[in-house]
Amino acid sequence: MTETTPVAEQLATALALVLGIDPLPVRLRAWDGSEAGPDDAPLVVVRSPRAVRRLVWAPDEVGLARAYVAGELDVEGDLYAPFAALSSTGRLAPGGHVRLSLADRLSLVRSGLALGVVGREPAPPPEEVRLGRYGRLHSRRRDAAAVSHHYDIGNDFYRLVLGPSMVYSCAVWADEDVGLEAAQDAKLDLACRKLGLRPGLRLLDVGCGWGSLAMHAARAYGTRVVGITLSQEQAMLARKRVDEAGLTGSVEIRVQDYRAVDDGPFDAISSVGMAEHVGRSELPAYAATLGALLRPGGRLLNHAIAWAAPATTWRNDTFIARYVFPDGELVSLGDMVGALASGDLEVIDVEALRRHYALTLRAWVRNLEQGWDDAVALAGEGRARVWRLYMSASALAFESGKLGVNQVLLQKPGGAPPPLRPDWVPAGK
16 A cells, blocks of 8 residues: 555555455545445445544454444444444454454554554543442442443433333334334233233332333232332332332332342242343352242243354453443353253243344334434433444344344242243233
């Protein structure tokens, strides 16, 4: 390359090296206005030389994510298109990792010198978090800090993204046209039916969020509910919603770690979208703790995202780990079932909902993009960009089968035997 080579062509060569693919599946527009790449490919805009400096220091998804979150790298038009193209390389897929040779790294440095971008590593955007100062991994203090990072960013921001249901987990879609609210209502009711709820029973909702499942169980099934969360902001709004719904006599919302619950037993326990925060090594203790809180014959519903391939391992040096779910960890469905099932908990049903989560994520992305200006005003542009990036990439991962989400239903021995068929019909029908 020479000094007269257009900036976009130099960038295309460097990015192809980082991604390990040539020709590049996207078109680039550089800060000097030059463009390079296939004419019909999705357009990625490199707004600043600083974006390239980030890639010199972190030639992987973290460097790309930092540049995007900082607004130095952008996409013109549909965000899904360049992600679909780049994810096909395997480098930006969940669990994908870039391992460049010394020669490749030197080539990147030479490109950086030619572009005039070599220098000290830029500080990460403020949205990036590291939790080492909060102590041991999955200690109660550190888990509380991890949850706060993700959930305590403003209830109004979550309302904009999630919609009126305020449910932050995979909906259940009868078809693609029913709409997000109807699909979330269907998911809440499915959870209650699987748990066999009825008047007078007592439910523990672990990771209760803004109280939607707890309220549905109390209102539609006459169940008494204790909902627990580590997020102060979630608890504040959940209590307000419970009060406004006239359910204060039936629903109690606590800021409490599941390991601190000492007022069992419960007839049923729901854990929806919470086990991802537990950690692989802690899953057997998690299952034992919840199992000990159940009455004989009581049911546990565990709803969690999973790696689709058992061989994939979770890493803490990814965009998701640094910006979205610090200390979170996904395991395969087989590993999750193995961790949950024991002599104290029998698996009685497993349901895969992968395609349902893809639809849910696309609905959330639409909500965010339609309310973009409000989202930026509520949470800041960097945080809004984190969410747009993470939800769009996740939707593609669920659509391609790289991620899954599953409901595992277990029952504690004793009491009534599990049903012969998992019809999950409402009680009395």
